[in-house]
Amino acid sequence: MDNNSNLDGQGERPHQPLTSLPDTSDQNAQSSLGDKEGQRIKTERDTVRQARTNAVPSSAASSLPSAQLPHPSSMLSTTESTLLDAGSEDDEPAIAAGFERSTSPASALHRNKGAEYQKVGEEGVCKMHRFSLYETVNWFYLVGGDVTDQKFRILKIDRTADSGDLIVVEDEIVYTRKEMNQLLNAVDDGNKASGGLRLKCTTWGVLGFIRFTGAYYMLVITKRSQVAVIGGHYVYQVDGTELISLTTSSSRSKAERIPEEARFVSTLSNLDLSRSFYFSYTYDITRSLQLNMIRERKAFGQGLLRKSLDYHNGMFVWNQHLLGPASTALQNTYDWCIPIIHGFVDQTNISIHTRTVSITVIARRSRLFAGARFLKRGANDLGFVANDVETEQIVSEALTTSFHAPGPQLYANPNFTSFVQHRGSIPLHWTQDNSGVSPKPDIELNLVDPFFSAAALHFDNLFERYGAPIYVLNLVKSRERIPRESILLHEYTNAITYLNQSLPEGKKILYKAWDMSRASKSRDQDVIGTLEASAKDIVSRTGLFRNGDNVYWKSSIQNGVARTNCIDCLDRTNAAQFIIGKCALGHQLQALGIIRNETVEFETDVVTVLSHMYHAHGDMIAIQYGGSHLVNTMATYRKINQWSSQSRDMVESFKRYYNNSFLDRQRQEAYNLFLGNYRFAQGQPMLWDLATDYYLHHADPRAWSERRRRNYIKWFDPCNLEERKMPQEVGPKGALAGKPLDFFDEYWLEYYRPTNLSAFPKILSYKVNSMRKYPPPKDTQDGASEINLPRPTPILKNKQQDHDRAETEVSSLITSSLDNNEKNSLFDEKPPGNALSDWLRQPNQPFQSEPTSTNNLQPLNNAQKSDKPLKDKSAATQWTLDQFVANSLSPAVVESEADEYLRYINHPSNLPLVVSTEDPPHNSDILAYIQSNSPDAAAQMLSTEDDIADFEEFVNVVDDPLTVTDADTPKKRYKAYRQWLKGRSLFKQQRADLQ
Numbered sequence: 001m002d003n004n005s006n007l008d009g010q011g012e013r014p015h016q017p018l019t020s021l022p023d024t025s026d027q028n029a030q031s032s033l034g035d036k037e038g039q040r041i042k043t044e045r046d047t048v049r050q051a052r053t054n055a056v057p058s059s060a061a062s063s064l065p066s067a068q069l070p071h072p073s074s075m076l077s078t079t080e081s082t083l084l085d086a087g088s089e090d091d092e093p094a095i096a097a098g099f100e101r102s103t104s105p106a107s108a109l110h111r112n113k114g115a116e117y118q119k120v121g122e123e124g125v126c127k128m129h130r131f132s133l134y135e136t137v138n139w140f141y142l143v144g145g146d147v148t149d150q151k152f153r154i155l156k157i158d159r160t161a162d163s164g165d166l167i168v169v170e171d172e173i174v175y176t177r178k179e180m181n182q183l184l185n186a187v188d189d190g191n192k193a194s195g196g197l198r199l200k201c202t203t204w205g206v207l208g209f210i211r212f213t214g215a216y217y218m219l220v221i222t223k224r225s226q227v228a229v230i231g232g233h234y235v236y237q238v239d240g241t242e243l244i245s246l247t248t249s250s251s252r253s254k255a256e257r258i259p260e261e262a263r264f265v266s267t268l269s270n271l272d273l274s275r276s277f278y279f280s281y282t283y284d285i286t287r288s289l290q291l292n293m294i295r296e297r298k299a300f301g302q303g304l305l306r307k308s309l310d311y312h313n314g315m316f317v318w319n320q321h322l323l324g325p326a327s328t329a330l331q332n333t334y335d336w337c338i339p340i341i342h343g344f345v346d347q348t349n350i351s352i353h354t355r356t357v358s359i360t361v362i363a364r365r366s367r368l369f370a371g372a373r374f375l376k377r378g379a380n381d382l383g384f385v386a387n388d389v390e391t392e393q394i395v396s397e398a399l400t401t402s403f404h405a406p407g408p409q410l411y412a413n414p415n416f417t418s419f420v421q422h423r424g425s426i427p428l429h430w431t432q433d434n435s436g437v438s439p440k441p442d443i444e445l446n447l448v449d450p451f452f453s454a455a456a457l458h459f460d461n462l463f464e465r466y467g468a469p470i471y472v473l474n475l476v477k478s479r480e481r482i483p484r485e486s487i488l489l490h491e492y493t494n495a496i497t498y499l500n501q502s503l504p505e506g507k508k509i510l511y512k513a514w515d516m517s518r519a520s521k522s523r524d525q526d527v528i529g530t531l532e533a534s535a536k537d538i539v540s541r542t543g544l545f546r547n548g549d550n551v552y553w554k555s556s557i558q559n560g561v562a563r564t565n566c567i568d569c570l571d572r573t574n575a576a577q578f579i580i581g582k583c584a585l586g587h588q589l590q591a592l593g594i595i596r597n598e599t600v601e602f603e604t605d606v607v608t609v610l611s612h613m614y615h616a617h618g619d620m621i622a623i624q625y626g627g628s629h630l631v632n633t634m635a636t637y638r639k640i641n642q643w644s645s646q647s648r649d650m651v652e653s654f655k656r657y658y659n660n661s662f663l664d665r666q667r668q669e670a671y672n673l674f675l676g677n678y679r680f681a682q683g684q685p686m687l688w689d690l691a692t693d694y695y696l697h698h699a700d701p702r703a704w705s706e707r708r709r710r711n712y713i714k715w716f717d718p719c720n721l722e723e724r725k726m727p728q729e730v731g732p733k734g735a736l737a738g739k740p741l742d743f744f745d746e747y748w749l750e751y752y753r754p755t756n757l758s759a760f761p762k763i764l765s766y767k768v769n770s771m772r773k774y775p776p777p778k779d780t781q782d783g784a785s786e787i788n789l790p791r792p793t794p795i796l797k798n799k800q801q802d803h804d805r806a807e808t809e810v811s812s813l814i815t816s817s818l819d820n821n822e823k824n825s826l827f828d829e830k831p832p833g834n835a836l837s838d839w840l841r842q843p844n845q846p847f848q849s850e851p852t853s854t855n856n857l858q859p860l861n862n863a864q865k866s867d868k869p870l871k872d873k874s875a876a877t878q879w880t881l882d883q884f885v886a887n888s889l890s891p892a893v894v895e896s897e898a899d900e901y902l903r904y905i906n907h908p909s910n911l912p913l914v915v916s917t918e919d920p921p922h923n924s925d926i927l928a929y930i931q932s933n934s935p936d937a938a939a940q941m942l943s944t945e946d947d948i949a950d951f952e953e954f955v956n957v958v959d960d961p962l963t964v965t966d967a968d969t970p971k972k973r974y975k976a977y978r979q980w981l982k983g984r985s986l987f988k989q990q991r992a993d994l995q
Contacts, residue, residue, distance in 0.1 A: 094223045094224060094225060094239060094240075095202065095222065095223055096130040096131070096132075096202040096203055096204050096222075097130070097202060098132045098199055098202045099132040099143045099145065099152070099180065099184075100177070100181070101181055101184055101185070127146060127147070127281060127282065127335065127746070128144030128145060128146055128153060128335060128336070129145065129146060129147045129204070129281055130144070130145050130149075130202070130203070130204060131143065131144045131145075131202065131203045131204070131205065131206065131220075132199065132202050132203075133199070133200040133201050133202070133203060133220070133244070134184065134187075134197050134198065134199055134200060135159075135197075135198055135200045136187065136191045136194065136195070136196070136197055136198075137159075137191065137194040137195065137248065138158070138159050138160050138248070139156055139157065139158060139159060140156070140157040140159060140200070140218075140246065141154060141155070141156055141157075141184070141187065141197070142154065142155040142156075142157065142206070142336070143155075143180060143184070144335075144336065147281075147746065147749050147750050148749055148755055149177075149755075150176070150177060151174050151175070151176070152174070152175045152176070152177065152179075152180040153171060153173070153174055153175065153335075154171050154175070154180065154183065155168060155169070155170055155171070155330075155336060156168070156169040156170075156171070157169075157218070157246055158246075159246060159247055159248050160248060161215075161246075163214045163215050164211065164214075164215075164216075166209055166216050166246070166325050166328075166329050167329070168329040168330060170330055170331055170332070170336075172331075184197060200244070201220070201222065201242060201244070202222075203220035203221055203222055203242075204221040204222070204223075204224045204236070205220070205221045205279065205281075205337070205338035206218060206219070206220050206221075206326075206336055206337045206338065207219040207220065207221065207241070207273075207319045207322055207337065207338065207340065208319050208321075208322025208323045208324075208325065208326050208337055209246075209322060209325040209326055209329075210268075210321070210322050210325075210674075211325075212260070212261055212264035212265070212680055213258060213260050213261045213264065213680055214247075214258070214261055215245065215246055215247045216246045216325065217243050217244060217245055217246060218243075218244045218246055219241060219242075219243055219244075219273075219319075219322060220241065220242055220244060221238055221240070221241055221279075221338070222240040222241060222242050223238075223239035223240030223274070224236040224237065224238060224239055224240075225237050225239050226764045227278065227345050227346070227347065227764075228345050228346070228347035228360055228362075228764075228768075229347070229751065229764055229765060230280075230283055230289070230360060230394065231283065231401070231402055231403040231413075231416070231747060232401040232402045232403075232745075232747030232748070232750060232751035233280055233281075233282045233283035233747055233750060233751070234280065234281070234750060234751070234764070235278055235279075235280045235283065235285060235345055236278065236279055236280065237276075237277070237278050237345065238273055238274060238277040238278070238279065238340060239274050240274055241273045241274065243265070243268070260680075260686065263686075263688070264673065264680070264687075267666075267669050267670055267673055267687065267688070268670060268673050268674060269670075270666050270667060270669070270670035271667070271670035271671065271673075271674050276342060276343060276344060276620055276623075276624065277318065277340045277341070277342055278340060278341050278342075278343070278345045279338045279339065279340045279341070281338070281750070282745075282746065282747070282750060284311065284312060284313075285341055285345075285362065285364075286312045286313040286314075286315075286316045286317055286339060286341055286364065287312075287313050288390070288392050288418060288420050288545075289392065289394055289416060289418040289545065289547075290418055290420070290545040290557065290558060291313075293403070293411050293416075293545075293547055293726075294724075294726065294727060296410070296411045297410075297411060297726075297727040297728075297729065297730075298727055300410065300730065300731060300732045300733065300736065301727060301728075301730050301733065302733070303732070303733040303736055304736075311334060312334075312339050315366050315367065315368060316341050316342075316343075316364040316365070316366060316367065316390070317339040317340070317341070317367065318340055318341060318342045318365075318367050318674075318675070319337075319339060319340050319674075320339075320367065320675075320676070321674070321675055321676025322337075322674075323337055323339065324676070341364050341365070342364075342365045342367070342624070343362070343363035343364050343365045343389060343620070343621070343624075344361065344362070344363040344616070344617050344620040344621065345360075345361070345362050345363075346360070346361050346613050346616055346617065347359065347360040347361075347768050348609055348613065348768050348769070349398070349765065349768050349769050350605060350606055350609055350769075352589070352594050352595070352606060353594060353595075355397060355594055356397065356398045357395060357396070357397055357398075357589070357592070357594065357606075358394075358395070358396045358397070358398055358768075359393070359394070359395055359585075359606075359609065359610060359613065360392075360393070360394040360395075360396075361391065361392070361393055361394075361581075361613050361614065361617050362391070362392045362394070363389050363390070363391045363392075363617055363620070363621060364389065364390045364391075364392075365387075365388070365389050365621075365624065366384065366388035366389070366390075367675050368382075368384040368388070369382075369384040369385060369386055369388070369697050370386075370388075370671055370675065371386065371668050371671055371697075372625065372627070372660070372664035372665075372667050372668050372671075373568065373625055373626045373627065373656075373660055373664065374432050374433075374434040374441065374660050374664065375664055375665070375668050375693075376425075376668075376697075377425060377430055377431050377432055378425055378426060378427065378428050378429055378430040378431065378454075379425065379426075379427040379428060379429065379454040379455070379457075379458055380454070380697050380698045380699075381429075381453070381454060381698050381699050382457060382698070382699060383427070383453075383454055383455075383456070383457025383458040383460070383461055384458070384461075385424040385425045385426075385427050385458055386424070386425040386625075387423065387424060387425050387568070387569045387570075387621075387625045388422075388423075388424040388425075389422070389423050389424070389569075389621055390420060390421075390422055391420070391421045391422070391423070391577060391581075391617065392418055392419070392420050392421075393418065393419045393420075393421075393581050393584060393585070393588075394416065394417070394418045395417050395418070395585060395588040395589065395592070396415050396416045396417065396592075397415040397592050397594070398415075398765070399415055400413055400415060401747065401751055401752075402745065402747045402748075403416065403547070403745070403747075404741065404745070405549060405553075408741050409549050409729050409731075410729070410731060410732070410741070410744060410745075411547070411729075412547065412548060412549040412553075412729045413547055414546065414547055414548040414549075414552075414553030414555070415547075415592060416546070416547045417544060417545060417546045417547070417588040417591050417592065418544065418545045418558075419539075419544045419545070419558065419581070419584035419587075419588065420466065420545075420558060420561055421561065421562050421564065421577050421580060421581070422462065422466070422561050422562065422563045422564070423563070423564050423565060423569045423573050423577065423621075424458075424563065424565060424569060425565065425569060426474075426476075426488050426492050426565055426567075427454055427455040427458040427459070427492075427495070428445065428452075428454065428455065428488065428491055428492060428495065429445065429446045429447035429449070429454060430443055430444060430445050430446060430488060431443075431444055431446055432444070434660055434661065439653070439657045440484070442484065443484050443485065443487055443488060445487065445488075445491060448491075451498075451712045452494075452495040452498055452499065453710070453712075455495040455496075455499060456499060456710070456715035456716070457710075457715075459499060459509060459716070460715060460716045460717060460720065462561065462563065463716060463717070463720035463721060464717065464720045465561075466558075466559075466560055466561035467558075467559040467560050467561075467720070467721070467722075467723070467724050468506075468507040468559065468560050468720075468721045469506075469507060469508070469509070469510050469541055469542070469559075469560040470509050470510065470560060470561060470563055471510040471512075471537075471538045471541060471542065471560065471561070471562045471563065472496065472509055472510065472511045472512065472563050472565075473512055473514070473534060473538075473562060473563070473564045473565070473576060474489065474492060474493075474511070474512065474513040474514070474565060475514060475515075475516040475517075475564070475565065475566040475572045475573065475576060476488060476489050476492075476513075476515070476565075476566055476567050477489070477515050477517050477518065477567075478513065478515040478518070479515065479518060482981075485567050488567070489513060492513075493511070493513060496509055496511045499715065502713050502714060502715060502716070503716065503721075504721070507721045510541070512534060514530065514534075516531075516566070516572045516575075516576070516637075517572065520632075520636070520637050527637050527638075528579065528637065528638060531575070531576055531579040531580075532579055532582075532583065534576075534579075534580075535579050535580040535582070535583035535584075536583055538562045538580055538583075539580070539583050539584050539587055541560060542558055542559060542560040542561060542562065543556055543557065543558050543559060543560075544556065544558050544584055544587055544588060544591070545557055545558045546588075546591045548726075549728075549729040550726065550728060550729070551729075555726045556591070556726075557724050557725060557726050559723055559724055562580055564576050564577055564580070568625070568626060569625075570618070570621065570622045570625065570626055570630065570631075571618070571622075571630050571631055571632040571633075572632070574614065574615075574617070574618030574621070574622075574630060574634075575618075575632070575633075575634050575637050577614065577618075578610070578611060578614040578615075578618075578634055581610065581614060582600065582607055582610060582611075583598075585600055585606070585607075585610055586598040586599050586600040589606075602638075611634055614634070615630070615633060615634060618630045618633075626656050626659070626660070627655065627656050627658075627659025627660055627663065627664065628652045628653075628655035628656035628659060629652050629655075630652070631649050631652045631653055631656065632649065636649075650888075651885055651888070668693065669687055669688065672687065672693055672696055673687060677693070677696040677697060678690075678693070678696055732744070964977060
């Protein structure tokens, strides 16, 4: 790869490099265009700018570029016109605006590398925030611009390369807007014969390159939205992506005719990248705040920049496989490509004693041994566990925006604190076979290892990531009629006991096993109290992170982590993590000097906001791993849930069962393809032909003999047990000494946008106010207070159209059997607790990935309105389930049932009051009935001895009536229970579409 070559493509007219062009731009413009033509272009440009100013709000207009004029004789292209008109109610539009192109002759600007950009030569290139992809017949041109939209770079990708080759030419020169415009015009002129230079798309970043059976594809981000800001650095959510084939049109048509290639592309589309994927241009969200601050200070002490170190934590970089080809073809990979994490990010601001506090919850899901619920259980032979999620809780005070203290003291702001937790499957070799119809398959221990090698590798990795001690909170069931979870409980306890034999005192694994499910069903156990006692013990042992310079502000480091698990690491685990986070919140607020002691009560605004954030956090993790929202929420364990939550929990159980049975395998294939666990090779079976993906996630058995066997006694690295300490704030050394603040951190340009005109309602920090995101409970008409608040989701205003579309789809499905009044009452704006979209739709997403047309739903609606039987069984099943859901959440009775109920409750008032033993008057009917009974009939009413024995057995209640003993199983009334023990279903199975 030649980085210094010019950007003339094959078949393009050669032109001189910009470093040798004569400086005659103004003269050439006068001579080539003339006064009248130049005036016409200026008039057209001013007209388009004026139209955009009137159509787009001032803040959006200021952030969008001016009108693009590719050529004096042509109007704006359709793509460019659409991008120019793209407005948004946010500070930035969801869709990136293209590079502003205008026609002007080449000028002579003698340019040297890094002449006007100080970071070139030290950091490599400038950081780019938006990109425009242009195409010619043989090449792609990727133009990147910085946050100020004043510095630009260009990348060139060959479209005619052989299959399997990725040829990328990276230009190290940083151009101004005028120079980049001249360069693109020169490329356009050189390709006039073949169609010129066309705008393909605009993107917010490149996720990487991937190939299946033939040529490479480039995956780019087309839509984004702001969800959080940390130290002046924005965190974005991916809202849209596009897969672009890096071939010519003729090659692409041939590839589409290959069935394997098309199926690989279809399999990859099963992974919805527009849901719960996050990135940041300038903040490393793959690492915790504590690690980022320590790394920065260590780098300054050594006179190094952050980029000189290992930049990202590959465990949480979900596009690591796509970044592999980019790192080979590019010299500065992360200047063009963006690492993303998968999990959850939410942020809110709340005022406490007139001081504004920002609470941020970040969940990072590991890409190692990742997958769906029943398909990925336990641990692999490398020690990586399923459903491995790191949750970080950042609490900061917004007195200063950046990480830096006054002085400036770099990365020493004492107003930032954080606390990290961990969840993950039980680190043993165990599986569950969900091929049957049972919603709870049997648990099987596949390998009984006396040395617990998988658990040893896992805990050694935890020591490396978090230090010691590790506090294990095991919430699986301990007493079961048929042992399932208790099997893992005993094996896990033995593993911890064995591993602790070798650990030194003070560094041993702290282990607590508690049957949370049984305690929640018992009347004499306090679930919340027990969890709070454990939370206080955890926070006191591990501590938390607080930034500072150790001179004026004392800093603290978190050593160790709380590892929480149940069988799925979903419902019970999320409730326990909220209690631990609540306890840590009190210590964080105390460290910031906001409250006097470290205790925060449940019935406070800050805990209410935190509970909704953890509820949304648990919902997102449950959807990613289990396929549905949380079944048992925090309200369930606090025993304050409403009666309507029972129907919601039942529907969520149905959704989880359906996804696990029918959809998880497709999702697992998409995971394996995107993460690079499966790579196509000639002669190897296709991904969809594999009977199991076991060998995709475990080490190659043929390599076991070559691998050095670990010590069974000294299974840990002693260096990982050392206490972590905060480096002293010494400032930059060596070549970095004396550099200005913006050399190390450009938070000012990214957060404040000094070149843009904006307004407070459009700034993220204003919109994340807790009163706006989580409104307080509203009183109902009868005076009762709503308990269920809306699920907190980072839906921003620029996603309102998707939200409205999803509401339309849900309403067309569920209310098809309701009259107009009921439809209006169901989908009008209501108190937060009555929102159907709260659980029918996945967070931040509509019902389907694409808009559902009205024509597709019309036959179903007509069939329901005409009350005719549906011919399609699947449609009938869908209609029945939707009607069941609607009736469960909005119970109603018809007029005849209401009249019957009214007659029933009024019946006692129509009876005469009995005040004596005398016969009431006008009782001829009663006397006639009594006298009609003969003595023989009265004699037949006497009970036999068998009847008396049966009655005595019925009224004889044992001490534990809910427990079925062996003596009860032969009885007739336990027939269904005997069938259930054999694994048979209690009801007839019927496939239902829950999407």
